[in-house]
């Protein structure tokens with residue numbers, strides 16, 4: 001290309017850029033090339049954006065949702081809003097990355113199934129979990145920072161607990177002072193209250209599975225086994241009770257950090273998060289701005305709401321829809337918000 005042609009091409013690229021159009025390289029299988037070619041002219045037309053995203057939604061609807069039973073359960077919690085179904089997606093995300101994560105940060109840890117799975121499968125150098133809630137934090141503190149005796153005592157109390165209504169009430173009304181006793185009360189709360197909800201106002205499980213009432217969610221030996229497995233991974237997992245924003249800022253300059261962000265869903269007037277968690281007030285706008293500013297990779301998960309899509313777009317994130325089965329076995333979609 002001669003100098004004038006090159007100049008002309010550069011001017012054209014600049015003009016297109018000012019109109020919001022830039023060049024993108026995609027990997028494409030030959031089977032899919034005809035589709036790409038037929039869609040090519042539509043990609044530069046902003047008016048086609050809505051139709052194209054509807055097409056993408058159709059495509060995602062064809063993707064089968066995860067069979068949760070196929071994910072190895074490591075968490076002692078049955079966590080409301082737990083992300084077991086997302087584990088395969090996160091695994092793909094990390095395996096497809098150019099570099100091995102120096103740290104996998106899960107700052108809204110809750111039951112932490114994602115971070116625990118990353119540690120168990122050795123998909124990152126280390127895993128950093130953070131959670132604000134005192135009760136939830138007591139469990140992670142005991143497992144990862146308690147003494148061997150604390151952990152044995154915690155497990156022994158679980159395996160020897162006699163599940164009666166009186167015993168459960170006595171534990172729920174107790175005011176434990178040590179983390180290990182608080183951890184035990186948390187496990188009882190989580191197993192005995194409806195939906196695993198530990199926030200104030202949750203009632204006890206009534207009939208439960210097969211009419212077994214309180215015992216229906218009580219698998220003491222399984223819980224003790226999970227605690228033992230997690231304890232054996234304590235050198236790979238850090239836990240800190242604190243504020244997610246502060247923890248994200250600490251790793252913000254690390255280009256090899258991977259952040260998995262699953263905040264309480266209270267954006268766009270949604271109320272689910274406020275019933276499920278004690279701590280549910282989140283500055284969602286601030287969270288998007290913070291996550292857009294970190295140097296590492298980001299995966300956030302949210303309810304599919306127009307306000308959330310708008311924030312994601314405004315802060316330059318990519319959006320994917322993933323199907324999941326809710327507790328009523330209906331297939332619903334959640335948003336994955338990604339960077340880069």
Ligand SMILES: C[S@@+](CC[C@H](N)C(=O)[O-])C[C@H]1O[C@@H](n2cnc3c(N)ncnc32)[C@H](O)[C@@H]1O
Pocket residue numbers: 079080081082083084107108109110111112113114130131132133136242243244245262263264265277278279280281282
């Ligand atoms: C949607 S849940 C996380 C569920 C988790 N991904 C799982 O699979 O179990 C959100 C969690 O964030 C916690 N949380 C709320 N505000 C927080 C904050 N500022 N810092 C850290 N954790 C917070 C809540 O207590 C709750 O456990």
